[in-house]
Amino acid sequence: MSEKNILSSNPWRSDGSLRHLLTLEGLSRPLLETLLERSAHYSAPLSVPAARSNALIGKTVALMFAEPSTRTRVSFELAARRLGADVINIEVQLSSRLKGESVLDTVATLESMHVDAFVLRDSDASIPEMVAKHVAPSVSVISGGAGSLSHPTQGLLDALTVRQHRGRIEGLTIAIVGDVKHSRVARSAAQIFTALGAGEVRLVAPVGLMPDEAEFAGCSRFTNLDRGISDCDVVMMLRIQKERMTAAAIPDEARYFQEWGLTRERLQRAKPGALVMHPQPMNRGVEIASDVADGPQSVIRDQVRNGVAVRMAVLETLLAGR
Ligand code: CP
Numbered sequence: 444m445s446e447k448n449i450l451s452s453n454p455w456r457s458d459g460s461l462r463h464l465l466t467l468e469g470l471s472r473p474l475l476e477t478l479l480e481r482s483a484h485y486s487a488p489l490s491v492p493a494a495r496s497n498a499l500i501g502k503t504v505a506l507m508f509a510e511p512s513t514r515t516r517v518s519f520e521l522a523a524r525r526l527g528a529d530v531i532n533i534e535v536q537l538s539s540r541l542k543g544e545s546v547l548d549t550v551a552t553l554e555s556m557h558v559d560a561f562v563l564r565d566s567d568a569s570i571p572e573m574v575a576k577h578v579a580p581s582v583s584v585i586s587g588g589a590g591s592l593s594h595p596t597q598g599l600l601d602a603l604t605v606r607q608h609r610g611r612i613e614g615l616t617i618a619i620v621g622d623v624k625h626s627r628v629a630r631s632a633a634q635i636f637t638a639l640g641a642g643e644v645r646l647v648a649p650v651g652l653m654p655d656e657a658e659f660a661g662c663s664r665f666t667n668l669d670r671g672i673s674d675c676d677v678v679m680m681l682r683i684q685k686e687r688m689t690a691a692a693i694p695d696e697a698r699y700f701q702e703w704g705l706t707r708e709r710l711q712r713a714k715p716g717a718l719v720m721h722p723q724p725m726n727r728g729v730e731i732a733s734d735v736a737d738g739p740q741s742v743i744r745d746q747v748r749n750g751v752a753v754r755m756a757v758l759e760t761l762l763a764g765r
Contacts, residue, residue, distance in 0.1 A: 454575075464757055466592070470638070472639065476639075479599065481759065482752045496525070506533065506587070507535060508533075508564040514722075514747055519758075522751050523754075526758055526763075531556075547573070561582070562584075562587045564586075565588075566687075567590060568593070571589050572589075598634060604746045608745070615641050616674060618645040618675040618679065619646055621652065621730050623646045625652070625687040632644075644663070646659055678717055679721070681721075699730070700730075703730065704729065707735055707738070720742055
């Protein structure tokens, strides 16, 4: 099944409120703005205590991650706890899934324990969607990363980070660089930056890592790094998603860095003070030089900090008062 055609379930409740968050595609600009405003409310600098609320007291959130994660899983857990919810973590590789239990039987089991929301990550992009179609009407499903299809909360935190540093998305030139073809981060980022009025969203990738023409409507394409980041306001670097490639297709890392690694010299082609972003995990010395990742233009640590705020806003929006 083509990944881009699999999202067909209805994310809305009958009263027009958002029940599931599986993709940013199709969400209106006003709704995205509302989610970002609520995220900004929860986004606190590290110098002050983390924001908290009682909005989800009595709710239970289950995290089911079947692919590795550090940032998304931990920040969803912190977000749910800081809103007062109970949280359970299903280590899929240690669960009864390994004894042959289906995803839906695992979900039904947890529903019987009064779970109100599932956060799912899976290499099979159809899983969050399938679960959303089968859970009880009172239960919400959130994608924590679906194959190479979507990573909606990552897109939100990327947009929030740009807005905090630039005050707007509108009119900005944003380059998404590297393995765009296999990247759910790139898809969700392109969707939200386009929806929020970016002047130009550029896909900058080697020919073999550029997605099909049918995807990423409205984005411009560059197969040369220097030209692709020229005069950009934001440069978002991506790692090579080796886990979605055959061994033969994985580029040589040293050669990749020579041609596609973001160095201080190359960054000078972007606008002065251009933001450097990376969703992480990053491979230093492959897609990005360490002194750029840790340099004055990097907002990578802010992206991580904003991840908790965005996930608080999303959980609250979907679950509070239900
Ligand atoms: N950016 C991101 O999704 O990171 P993790 O894989 O660590 O969750």
